[in-house]
Amino acid sequence: AQSVTQLGSHVSVSEGALVLLRCNYSSSVPPYLFWYVQYPNQGLQLLLKYTSAATLVKGINGFEAEFKKSETSFHLTKPSAHMSDAAEYFCAVSPFQTGANNLFFGTGTRLTVIP
């Protein structure tokens, strides 16, 4: 079975501060992992993905995430928060290697950036 847990439903950071959004996964097979961002009244936009290549994955808008198998984690980071980063962020896992590639999402983390 596949699932993800996002620690912290709300995270607040000051503009210019480090952003750290936590995601832990559970998967019976080597997983594919994703971070999506959702801006108000919009769909989900892919930030980055891990598909068993490099463990440090760089995405759009300055975000990156590191796959740590020993910790079953895939935390999302950005060195310096911008006001435009305020949104909801979803971590997702896909059991792609079983032939099924529907996504299992976490409950989301709402990021607030304080000026």
Added chain:
Amino acid sequence: DSGVTQTPKHLITATGQRVTLRCSPRSGDLSVYWYQQSLDQGLQFLIHYYNGEERAKGNILERFSAQQFPDLHSELNLSSLELGDSALYFCASSVQTDTQYFGPGTRLTVL
């Protein structure tokens, strides 16, 4: 813009009614996925079609059904609507790879 389109953007209807949500995938994508986003259930996978055939089912109610047509667009049919069906319904598409691209969603309100 992901290239995935969904219509309508908003839908308001009454309990007991039936509605159809439409999704056009990105050009060349053979897979279409439907997801439901609600406050109490979060984002949940409903169903996956690949080139016209159903491939996987998630937490989809029996009152809900979907199909994918020869031109690859997909429709999600929701019937005997209940208040609890109010949600955002997303469609996503992919080629046959890992990355799913999401549409803007259809917001369904059941009164």
